[in-house]
Structures are given as C-alpha cells and as structure tokens.
Amino acid sequence: MSEVPPRRAGRPSKAVLDRGRIGSAALELVDETGDFTLPALARRLGVQAASLYHHVEGRAGVIELLREQVAATMDLRPLDYPVWDQALLGFFRSYRDVFAAHPRVVPLLTTATVRSAKVIEAYDRMAARLAEAGIPPARAMRILTALDNFVIGSALDLAAPDVMWEVPSGVEAPALSAALAAQPAGRNRADDAFEEGLTRLLASLATEFGVTR
Structure with a gap:
C-alpha cells in the first residue's frame, strides 16, 4: 500500500x-x-x-x-487635558479630522447603533469630564448628542462642493451675496464654520458651568 x-x-x-x-x-x-x-x-x-x-x-x-x-484612528489624548472644555474641544477637532479622511462613510454610520468599544470609551470619558464640571447625567447626554450632531454635520460639509451656495441670475439677495463673497473658498470655508460653531458651543457651556484654568 x-x-x-x-x-x-x-x-x-x-x-x-x-x-x-x-x-x-x-x-x-x-x-x-x-x-x-x-x-x-x-x-x-x-x-x-x-x-x-x-x-x-x-x-x-x-x-x-x-x-x-x-475609530481605530481616533486620538483620545486630548481627553486628558486638565480643563474639561479644552478636552472636549481637542477631541472633537481630532474626531472631525478622522471623518475628513472618510467623509462618505458618515451617512452610513448614522444608520446603525454605536457599539464600537473605542467610541464607547471616548464618550464615557467625555461624560466623566462633564460630570467633573458638575453637569448632571441627563444634561450631559444632551450636550454630547448636540456636539456629536454638530461634528457629523461638519464632516458632511467636507464632502460638499466647493461652491455650496450660488445666487441665481435675476434673484435679489444682497445680504447673502455679500456674506458669500466674504467667506474663504474650498476646505477653508468648512474649517472656519466648524471652528466658529464648536468654540461657541463650548464657550457657552464653560460660561454656564465654569472652568478652572
């Protein structure tokens, strides 16, 4: 054999x-x-x-x-910043940068329940920082949801065309036309809008709940 x-x-x-x-x-x-x-x-x-x-x-x-x-490319180090509002500011800036690399994935992520361990860790740490500031849990969840919605919307804006607004010929919109003419072009427009919104949101919270620098 x-x-x-x-x-x-x-x-x-x-x-x-x-x-x-x-x-x-x-x-x-x-x-x-x-x-x-x-x-x-x-x-x-x-x-x-x-x-x-x-x-x-x-x-x-x-x-x-x-x-x-x-989430694997998220930078969680900003969440260790000593001051809570700066911790959230730094994290959400880095979070948007992650989405900026893959803007087309953002709409899909909004259709499924979040279970990623790293994302859960990040939001748990942010909730802890808000608790340190004396923000109650129910309010903290509303704040995190509002910030998350803002960052997701800003990430979608990164995939928008360079010319997002165009006043048609024959339409009178002098105030809007002046505002459009004054804004930067391309990615800078989206970046400026993001910074304006995020810093003002967190500044409002810092004014309400206080910070120790």
Whole structure:
C-alpha cells in the first residue's frame, strides 16, 4: 500500500477572511463609491457573499466594522487635558479630522447603533469630564448628542462642493451675496464654520458651568 504524502505546511492560497479584512475592504468600497452591498464586498474580497455571514450579521454588522475602522484612528489624548472644555474641544477637532479622511462613510454610520468599544470609551470619558464640571447625567447626554450632531454635520460639509451656495441670475439677495463673497473658498470655508460653531458651543457651556484654568 503506497503511503499518502504528507500535507505540505504553509500559508493558504487565499488570505484568511476575518473581521479586519472585511472592515478594511468595506471602507475602501465606501470611499470609492459612497456605499456598499454585500455581494460587491464579497467580490472585492474574492469570496462568496455567504462567507461574510460567518463574521458579521449582515449590512448592520458591516457598518459597525466601518465604525471600528474609522475609530481605530481616533486620538483620545486630548481627553486628558486638565480643563474639561479644552478636552472636549481637542477631541472633537481630532474626531472631525478622522471623518475628513472618510467623509462618505458618515451617512452610513448614522444608520446603525454605536457599539464600537473605542467610541464607547471616548464618550464615557467625555461624560466623566462633564460630570467633573458638575453637569448632571441627563444634561450631559444632551450636550454630547448636540456636539456629536454638530461634528457629523461638519464632516458632511467636507464632502460638499466647493461652491455650496450660488445666487441665481435675476434673484435679489444682497445680504447673502455679500456674506458669500466674504467667506474663504474650498476646505477653508468648512474649517472656519466648524471652528466658529464648536468654540461657541463650548464657550457657552464653560460660561454656564465654569472652568478652572
């Protein structure tokens, strides 16, 4: 009886499918097209769509992987700043920078429940900083939601066309036209609007609850 040759050790011919690969491929797809489907994601990974279900629970599961991919680049160091309002200011600036790299993913993230451990950690630390300032939990959640909504809207603004407002010929809008003419162009317009809104929101809270510098 002839011997069965031993199986040769080595790497599999195809890369092993895991949540990290799925999330990375999904983010590439969304960056390119603005959305994803499970069949398109499977084709990009070179697998059958059914294989994805061994790792994620359908579309919602892939969206959570997208959140994890984006959250992996978040900088939490600003949350250690000594003064609570500056901690939130620094974090939300860095958070928007993360979205700026992937603005097309933002609308998808708003459709699924947040479960990413790093995002939960960040918001828990911000809630703790607000508690240190004497802000009660119910008010703190409203504040965090308002700031989150503002940052998400600002991230969407980054994907807007360079000319966002255009007064049609024959339409009289002198005050708006003057304001439009005075604003910077391109990314600077979005950056200035973000800084104006975020600093004023936090300055209002600092005035109400006080800060110790």
